[in-house]
Amino acid sequence: MPPGRIILALLPPILLLTLTIDASAQTFVVGDRAATVTNANIRAGGLMAGDSISFQGNVSVAAGAGVTIDPILSGLSFSVEAGSSISSQAIGFAVGPLVLLPAPPVFDGSFSNQGTITSSDADGVAFLSEFTGSFFNSGQISAGNSGPPSAGVIFLGNFDGRFENTGTIEGLSGADGVVFGFDFGSSAIFLNSGVITGTFDGVYVENDFNGSGQNTGTIIGEVGGVFIDDDLNGSFENAGTIIGRNEDGFAVFEELNGSVTNSGLIQGDLDGVFVGTDLTGSFENTGTILGLTEDGFEVGRDFTGTFINRGTIEGRGAGEEGFEVLRNFSGTAINYGTIQGA
Numbered sequence: 001m002p003p004g005r006i007i008l009a010l011l012p013p014i015l016l017l018t019l020t021i022d023a024s025a026q027t028f029v030v031g032d033r034a035a036t037v038t039n040a041n042i043r044a045g046g047l048m049a050g051d052s053i054s055f056q057g058n059v060s061v062a063a064g065a066g067v068t069i070d071p072i073l074s075g076l077s078f079s080v081e082a083g084s085s086i087s088s089q090a091i092g093f094a095v096g097p098l099v100l101l102p103a104p105p106v107f108d109g110s111f112s113n114q115g116t117i118t119s120s121d122a123d124g125v126a127f128l129s130e131f132t133g134s135f136f137n138s139g140q141i142s143a144g145n146s147g148p149p150s151a152g153v154i155f156l157g158n159f160d161g162r163f164e165n166t167g168t169i170e171g172l173s174g175a176d177g178v179v180f181g182f183d184f185g186s187s188a189i190f191l192n193s194g195v196i197t198g199t200f201d202g203v204y205v206e207n208d209f210n211g212s213g214q215n216t217g218t219i220i221g222e223v224g225g226v227f228i229d230d231d232l233n234g235s236f237e238n239a240g241t242i243i244g245r246n247e248d249g250f251a252v253f254e255e256l257n258g259s260v261t262n263s264g265l266i267q268g269d270l271d272g273v274f275v276g277t278d279l280t281g282s283f284e285n286t287g288t289i290l291g292l293t294e295d296g297f298e299v300g301r302d303f304t305g306t307f308i309n310r311g312t313i314e315g316r317g318a319g320e321e322g323f324e325v326l327r328n329f330s331g332t333a334i335n336y337g338t339i340q341g342a
Contacts, residue, residue, distance in 0.1 A: 052077040055115070061088035066117070069095045072129055076109035080139065084115035092119040092141070096128030096156075104157050106130040113139045113167070120144040123154050124169070130157040137194070138167040145175040149200070153178045160185030164192075165217070171198035177221065179204045186210040186234065193217045193240075201227045202242070209234055209252075215264070216240045225249045225268065235259045238287070243267045248274040249289070256281050256305070263287045263311075270294045272313065279331070282306040285313060286337075293317040296339070299325045307333040315341045 051073070059066055066088035069078065072095065086092050095107055107129045116139055117124050124141040135153070143152045152169040159180045171177045177198035184190070188211030195218045196202050202221035205228045213236040219225055225244035226236075232252045241264055242249050249268035250260075253276040263286045266272050272289035279299045288311055289296050296313040303325040313322045322339035 049073045050075040050077075053079075055080045055086065056084050058084060059086045059088075061086075061090075063089055065091040065094045066119070067093045069093075070097050072096055072105040072107050074108055076107070078110070079112040080115040080117060082114040082139070085118070086115070087118040087120075089121050090119065091122045091124075091126045092117040092143070093125045094123075094128060095126070104129050106132055108132045108161075110134045110136070112136045113141060115139045117141045118143075119150070121150075123150045123175075124152045125154070127155045127157070131155050131159045131161045134162040135164065137165045137169060140168045140170075142168075142170045142172060143175045145171070145173045145199075149175070151176040151179040151204075152196070152198070154181060155179070156181040158182045158185060160187050160211075162189045162191075164189075165194045165196060168195045169197075170195075171200065174199050176200045176204050177202045177219070179206070181206050183207045184209045184211050184234070188212070188234075190214065192219060196220075198222065201225070202244075203227070205229060208232075209236070209258075213237070214239070215242060219243070221245065221247075223247050224251055225266070226251070228252045229254075231255045231257055232260070232281070233258045236261075238262045238266060239264045241265045241267075245269055248272070249291075250274070252276060255279070256283070259283070261285075262289060266290070268292065268294075271296070271298045272315075273297045275299045277301040279303050279305045279307075282308075284308045284310075286310045287312075289313045291315045291317065291320065293320075295320050295324045295341070296322040297324070301326060302328040303331045303333075304328075305331045307331065308336075309334070309339060310336045312337055313339045318342050 066086040124143040152171045177196040190213035193216045198221045201224045202219040203226045207230045209228045209232045211234045216239045218241045220243045222245045224247040225242040231254045248271045249266040251274040256275045256279045259282045261284045267290040271294045272291040294317045295315040315322045321341040
């Protein structure tokens with residue numbers, strides 16, 4: 001066995017596995033590819049800053065979270081390797097305390113999944129903390145929902161890190177695909193070149209979106225595609241596909257003060273793009289925006305920003321518009337493409 005590496009083979013029955021170290025940062029390998037752990041809750045405790053934990057086995061948990069990492073220490077690194085799986089009835093992979101704290105911890109390490117993480121009744125992966133680290137998924141993460149709202153991946157605190165998905169993240173049975181549960185910070189980055197689907201929203205941001213986002217993949221929500229529940233003060237670029245099957249394709253519930261560009265497809269069963277109050281920033285379209293039963297592009301209050309269209313915008317609902325501002329218009333709108341209503 002190489003120095004500094006501890007290999008733990010998981011064989012049933014194991015009710016609790018505690019990783020405890022008393023030296024400098026080390027690397028742990030949990031499981032082997034032939035082992036399946038049933039009715040076990042793996043809890044990593046007694047870790048030190050900078051530790052690295054690699055999951056290489058198959059973990060199956062009948063009750064409770066598949067993996068719980070608590071407490072959070074600086075620089076922790078977690079990886080679920082290709083060919084590995086973690087499945088549970090509750091949260092598949094939980095980082096942070098499973099209770100609300102007045103001062104939540106901060107995760108500044110890294111999380112990488114190349115395997116499969118599944119929860120039948122709760123979140124697939126949940127960060128119960130502030131997040132300033134990096135998240136990368138090239139595997140498959142899925143969540144079910146038989147109780148409180150859940151998501152394939154959820155960040156419950158402020159997010160000011162890096163999120164990248166090249167794999168598949170899915171929220172089943174009424175769950176969202178990806179949820180940012182508080183502010184999306186000014187240094188935060190969202191990158192999706194894979195597939196994110198939700199049987200509620202595809203991507204949901206609870207508060208302000210202050211960072212940068214780019215979608216070159218597919219985001220589909222059975223309700224809304226991308227839903228920002230407050231202001232968009234940062235930037236978002238879509239060169240892929242965003243679809244809301246029962247509501248809007250891309251919605252900013254309050255003000256759009258930043259910038260949005262679309263060179264792909266944004267489609268909503270209601271509006272293609274919806275801005276709930278004021279648009280003071282900029283929106284440029286070179287792609288296609290479709291509102292199947294309402295407007296193609298709707299601003300709910302004042303328009304003082306800039307709008308440029310070089311693509312196609314359609315509002316296909318009876319009596320609806322391709323482009324509509326419901327109150328005051330004092331901005332700049334330039335059309336080089338096609339804007340049409342029904």
